[in-house]
Amino acid sequence: MKVIENLLQLQELEMGPTTEAPESRRLVETLRKGIPEQILGHYDRLRARGKKGVALVRHGVCNGCQMKLASGPYAALIRDDDIAMCDTCGRYLLRAPEAAPAPEAPPAPAPEAKKPAPRKRRSKTAADAPA
Numbered sequence: 001m002k003v004i005e006n007l008l009q010l011q012e013l014e015m016g017p018t019t020e021a022p023e024s025r026r027l028v029e030t031l032r033k034g035i036p037e038q039i040l041g042h043y044d045r046l047r048a049r050g051k052k053g054v055a056l057v058r059h060g061v062c063n064g065c066q067m068k069l070a071s072g073p074y075a076a077l078i079r080d081d082d083i084a085m086c087d088t089c090g091r092y093l094l095r096a097p098e099a100a101p102a103p104e105a106p107p108a109p110a111p112e113a114k115k116p117a118p119r120k121r122r123s124k125t126a127a128d129a130p131a
C-alpha cells in the first residue's frame with residue numbers, strides 16, 4: 001500500500017536524526033499531505049505514546065509486537081488492496097522485502113560456439129613447399 005510506504009518514510013524521518021534539517025521538514029510536510037487524515041491521526045497517537053506507527057511484517061510476523069498476524073490482516077497485507085493493521089499492537093503493517101533467496105550460481109560460461117570440425121585435409125600452399 002503506497003500510503004503505508006509513505007507513512008513508513010514519514011516515521012523514519014520523524015524518528016531520524018535529521019528531523020530538523022529543512023529538507024527533512026519539507027519532506028515530512030509533503031508526506032503528511034499525501035496521507036489520509038484518519039491514518040495520520042492513528043499514527044500520531046501511536047507516536048505520541050512513543051511507539052512506532054508502522055511495523056514491517058516478515059514471514060507473517062509483525063515486527064512491532066512479534067506476534068503472528070491473524071489471517072485477516074495478513075490477507076489484506078498480501079492482497080495489498082487494503083490498509084492492514086496489526087490486531088495485537090495496532091500498528092499499520094507493511095510487508096518487509098523478503099530476504100532474497102540465495103543467489104543462484106552464476107550461469108556456467110556458455111560453451112564456445114561449436115566450431116565446425118577441423119578439416120583433416122591441409123591445404124597445401126606455397127609457403128609449405130620446401131625452400
Ligand SMILES: [Zn+2]
Pocket residue numbers: 055062063064065066067086087088089090091
Ligand atoms: Zn503487531
